[in-house]
Amino acid sequence: MALSNNNSKRATLGLGAIAVAGLVSTPLLAQDAHQLIRDNCVGCHTESGTTAAPSFSRISEQRKSPEGWLMTINRMTHLRGLELTSEDKRALVKVLADRQGLAPEETEGYRYLLEQNTNIIESGINQGLTETCGRCHSEARFALQRRSEDEWKYLVNFHMGQFPSTEFHSMSRDRPWYQIAFNETAVELGQRFPLHSKEWSNWQAAARNDLMxxxxxxxxxxxxxxxxxxxxxxxxxxxxxxxxxxxxxxxxxxxxxxxxxxxxxxxxxxxxxxxxxxxxxxxxxxxxxxxxxxxxxxxxxxxxxxxxxxxxxDQGKTELVAIQPAYLRAGESTELTLIGQNLAGDIDLGDGVVVEKVLSRNADRITLQARAEGAEGVRMARVGTSKQLSALTVYNTLARVEVLPTDAVTRIGGAGGNMPKVRAAYRAVGYSVGADGKPGTEDDLRLGYMPASWSIKPADEVAAHEKDDRYAGSIDASGIFTPGDAGLNPERKRSANNVGRLKVVASVADGDARVEGEGNMLVSVQDFVRRVLD
Structure with a gap:
């Protein structure tokens, strides 16, 4: 298996690697959860309200993801001296995420942070939030929280108390940062990410599904x-x-x-x-x-x-879950695998797509030879009575290849040190020209992930002069990039370390031709300031 159990570094988006799977063995009743907070938190947080429905300052005015609550509890442990058993910590994360979490709609657009998909370049962030918050945090970091306006203001004050040099950072020392953050940014955050929302109220009232x-x-x-x-x-x-x-x-x-x-x-x-x-x-x-x-x-x-x-x-019904690969070139016979459950009945791959031969078939998996004719476009495939349709894209010519991630950061490490290397995994996505006949436009037809040959090259003339492609790392046949060793390298000019700037190149076959795409790679130093939160 081409995987290893190297220790990872911090996410480039600002959320540590947080393990919250399997955290609680038994559910807490309301009174037990409240008592757990009383026993561990009221030394600093005050309680109000009724005994049956208490409110705890700086706790009840927030809603977060499970990872967000775990980060909060860990911060209390590391910086405030909170002592919790592992069982109590797990119980607190569970009850807080259940009762003061986020509705599904409130996580849309930001799930890459929860999923630890760290090599993402965010776009479209409000300029004011970028200048006030985004220079240290990803947008997803603050968008995956909900607070009252007062609580957002308390958060500004927390930053000033915990990080007093904040006002002297770039994008803050040239303006009255605190006044802007307290009087403008906190108000905007309170409006965009409020404690109370229709989405959360609706989700609290919705029936819960058991996933067994x-x-x-x-x-x-x-x-x-x-x-x-x-x-x-x-x-x-x-x-x-x-x-x-x-x-x-x-x-x-x-x-x-x-x-x-x-x-x-x-x-x-x-x-x-x-x-x-x-x-x-x-x-x-x-x-x-x-x-x-x-x-x-x-x-x-x-x-x-x-x-x-x-x-x-599996509900006992015929369901087509996926097609691998999810594309085929017009005029060519292609082997496809249909993945699903209870796959009984006729196979329909859409207009102009003919099943030439069924190679193997059972209730879970069908492998067949198919051929497509007609115009480029997406066909919707089904098996028997399946209500779940899977997309199958027919194309004529591969026009361009996109390398994902488009921009990535890896980090040198190892060489006997305590900080291992941070790698990156690449995939190639193919596109054909769309209705406008021009590659690189919104009309391009996405074909899906395609097998590729991988290589690296210097990002520019300076990187070529420094031989970054020789020293900064290597990429294997599956698209996994491994950076170079940490420490000084006597083979490099001035015995420099093995950082560098590279282009990651994917070459995809299309008939007798090959189409290439490029992604950007920054091979950086170790993340010396990372604090492990789990």
């Missing part, structure tokens, strides 16, 4: 490729499950694993599994009906190394 049962799963693991399998969730307590996962990768290799999962806020799935001897994490969100989970699975020790994952509940 059997799930058809598909996903991707860097170094191994796409996989399909079955995941079983056996309920052990309210919101807690024992999980097993079995399946196969696209090349036929088997995978198997087991672990534990916790369900927070009625839809936030967090699981920790050991798959083929490697510890993995799952961060997924359930849909409103509790019939599907979508998210990401990644190495527990290296959150940068992971891929998308989807699970569809």
């Amino acid at each position: 049962g059997r799930w058809r799963v598909t996903g991707f693991v860097p170094g191994k490729g796409e996989f399909a399998g079955w995941m079983s969730a056996a309920k052990t307590a309210e919101g807690r499950y024992d999980v097993t996962l079995t399946g196969r990768y696209a090349d036929g290799a088997a995978l198997a694993g087991e672990g534990k999962a916790t369900l927070y806020t009625g839809y936030e799935w967090r699981a920790g599994l050991t798959i083929d001897g490697v510890k993995m994490r799952q961060v997924m969100a359930a849909n409103e009906q509790g019939t599907a989970l979508d998210g990401r699975m990644f190495l527990a020790a290296e959150r940068e190394i992971g891929g998308d994952m989807r699970a569809v509940r």
Whole structure:
């Protein structure tokens, strides 16, 4: 397996690697949860309200994700001397996330941070928030919180007390930062991310789904490729499950694993599994009906190394979950694999797509030879009575290749030091020209992930002069980039270290031609200021 259990560094977006899977064994009754807060928090936080419905200062005025609450509790432990047993900490995270969490709609657009998909360049952030908050935090960091306006103002004051040099940083020393943050930014945050919202009220009133049962799963693991399998969730307590996962990768290799999962806020799935001897994490969100989970699975020790994952509940019906690959070139015979459950009935791959031969078939998986004719575009495929349709894209010519992540940061490490290397995993996405016939426009037709040959080259003339492509690291055949060793390198000019700037190149075959795409890579120094929160 081309994965390792290297210790990871901090997420470049500002949220530490937080393990919240399998956190609580038994649910807390309301009075028990309140008493837990009283026993551990009222030394600093004051209580008001009634005994049955108490309010705790600086606690009751906030709502956060499970990771957000864990960060808060860890900060109280590291900076305020809070002493909690592991069991009590886990219980607090569970009850706070359940009762003061975020509605599904409130996490939309920001789930990359929860899923630890760290090599993301955010865009479209309000300029004022960028200058006041975004120079230290990702937008997702503050957008995944809900506070009253007063509580946002308290947060400004906390920053001034905890980080008094804030006013002297870039984008703050040239303006009255505190006055802007307190009188303008906090007010705007209170309006955009309020404590009380219709979405949260509706979610609190909604029925909760139990996620126990059997799930058809598909996903991707860097170094191994796409996989399909079955995941079983056996309920052990309210919101807690024992999980097993079995399946196969696209090349036929088997995978198997087991672990534990916790369900927070009625839809936030967090699981920790050991798959083929490697510890993995799952961060997924359930849909409103509790019939599907979508998210990401990644190495527990290296959150940068992971891929998308989807699970569809087995309800005894015919369901087509995925097609691998999800594209085919017009006029060519292509082998496709249909992944699903209870796959009975006729196969319909859409207009102009003919099934030439069924190579193998069972209730979970169909492998066939298909050929497409007609115009480029997306076809909707189905098997039998399946209500779940899967997209299959027909194209004529591969016009361009996008390398993901577009921009990535890796970090040198190892070489006997305490800080291991931070790697990155790349994938190539293919596009054909859309209706306008011009590549690189909004009309381009996305084909999906495509197999590629990988290489690196210097980012520019300076990087070429410094031979960054020789010293900064290497990329393997599966698209995993490993940076160079930490420390001085006597082979480099002035014995410099192995940092550098690179282009990551993906070359994808299209018939007899090859199409290339490029991504940006910054190989940086170790993250010396990272504080481990888990």
